[in-house]
Amino acid sequence: MDEVPGNAARYRAGLAVRRSVLGDRHVDRAEIAATDFDQPFQELITEAAWGAVWARPGFTRRERSIVTLALLAALGHDEEVALHVRATANTGASREDICEAFLHVAIYAGVPAANRAFKIAKDVFSEMDGAKNVR
Incomplete structure (x- = not known):
């Protein structure tokens, strides 16, 4: 540009x-x-x-990452959830952080939204772990 x-x-x-x-x-x-x-x-x-x-x-990248994941999961934006789960490798948000964020989603936005987010995250983690093993 x-x-x-x-x-x-x-x-x-x-x-x-x-x-x-x-x-x-x-x-x-x-x-x-x-x-x-x-x-x-x-x-x-x-x-x-x-x-x-x-x-x-005001927030660290880790904190912004956690908030973003919770919001995207609550709104059902699956592709963006996957993108931002991958991005946690760069933001410092841990898998435990993601789990906690999605538990909040379950309570405040609904179990189906959290269930979908957990599934997406597990798929992305599997992909990321596979990529680490290939290197």
Whole structure:
């Protein structure tokens, strides 16, 4: 991208945080896949979610990761749950942290939402553990 949209400093900070949390491969894929149609959306999430919220000093990346997982699970955003479970390798949130977050989801958002989140996390953990064993 040649021009940085909106708040350039916030965008750059957001891009750095997004890369550190989700990884260069994920961000590169998203940037390559962006078209004229969805480029404004990619810019928005980089600037707003990653630059304005994730870059704030109030929570650690671990804490933001836990909150994000609970919210995504409660809302039933399965693909995002999987993405953010993978991202815990970069945020420092442990499997115990994820378990605790999903227990909260069960009480405050419903057992079916937590049940689905636990299943997704187990699948992702299995994938991550398999990748470690291949190296």
